[in-house]
Amino acid sequence: MKRMILALGVIAIASTGCDEIVFEPVVDWTSPSDPGAPPSPSEPEEDVEPPTPSAIAMRAGDLPSDFDFHMWDDPDSLILVFNSDVQECPPTLIEATCDNAPIWQLILTLPPELDTPGLIDLSDSRIRSRETLSFNDNGCGFGGGWSFFGYRGTLEIISTDETSLFVKLRGVLMNDQVNGDYTVQRCGAATGPATGG
Known part of the structure; x- marks a missing residue:
């Protein structure tokens, strides 16, 4: 490359009769010693897999005390806890803060029937809900709380047995990642009229 540039310079001098052309030395733009050099391309970041959303089901009467069980009339109500990450039995309430963004949690309480x-239809007045959401898009934001006036969207129970349910959650506006298909682990035995589907 340097020989080619030098040859072009010689040709230019010979053909134009101009003063001598001076070529600056080739600069290594990746050299950190050159303060005027553009930054070298950074190493590509490793792809980080987002957490896998999960869901757990539990009888209201068996919930941990921090769930404030007194909110439910029937201890046999089905509690579904959808979470932005993997959960274990028993489920835990999460609180949204700037420190744990981004996270989400949706809890639905269904009467046994x-x-x-x-x-x-989650707008059914018998259904209670609690949502928690924290995000860090253009600054931190978080919020959530219990609702006693139904919710929005639909929950379809495809099948249910003593150990798990398969459900589809649709139309929930809290967070795009909430909607989807879930295999829901039951914490404890099923109660109420549930039968396989």
Whole structure:
């Protein structure tokens, strides 16, 4: 490359009769000793897999004390805890803060008669909900709390047995990642009229 540039310079001098052309030395733009050099391309960041959302089901009467069980009329209500990350039994309430963003948690409480295969409109006044969301897009934001006036979207219980449920959550506006298909682990035995579907 240097020989080619030098040859072009000689040709230019010979053909134009101009003064001598001076070529600056080739600069290694990746050299950290050159303060005027553009930054070298950074190493590509490793792809980090986002957490896998999960869901757990539990009888209201068996919930840990921090769930404030007194909010439910029937201890046999089905509690579904959807979370932005993997959970273990028993489920835990999460609180949203700037320090743990981004996270989300959605808790739905269904009366025993709804713990059966079928499509459930979450605006049903018998359903209670609690959502928690923290995010860090353009600054931190967080919030959540219990609602006693139904919710929004639908929950379809495809199948249910003593150890798990398979459900589809659709139309929930809290967070795009909440909607989806879940295999829900039961913490404890099923109660109520649930039958396989």
